[in-house]
Amino acid sequence: MSHASSAALASWSSGLCGCFSDVPNCCLTFFCPCITFGRIAEIVDNGNTSCGSACAVHAILGCYTGCGCLLSCLYRSKMRKQYMLKKSPCEDCLVHLFCGMCALCQEYRELHIRGYDKHSRGVTMAVPKPEGGMSR
Incomplete structure (x- = not known):
């Protein structure tokens, strides 16, 4: 990858070890990482894969x-390409091999920060809340 194209890549919104910034997701991922993975896969695949x-x-x-x-690694790579995110802190497969649960938490946080949310009826975009009241 050339220097010019790597400069266009964005940083992750939160760090790999920022799991406790979303305690409910951290706990869910610790006890059942497959559910967090399912949520990520459904969002990354635009609803074409069910949670x-x-x-x-x-x-x-x-x-x-x-x-x-290995499956989680593939989705991290796919997500990074979709959102033009840097390989951070190292190759996707190494991140999932050594820090799998932290990686799943980071990926789900990234999608949540970007406005995606998983509901019982598929993938939806969270509607931004207006600031202040209406005025004429």
């Missing part, structure tokens, strides 16, 4: 092979 199916695939892969991080 439930992505969650199941991640859980099965993790339970039977111990390699759920």
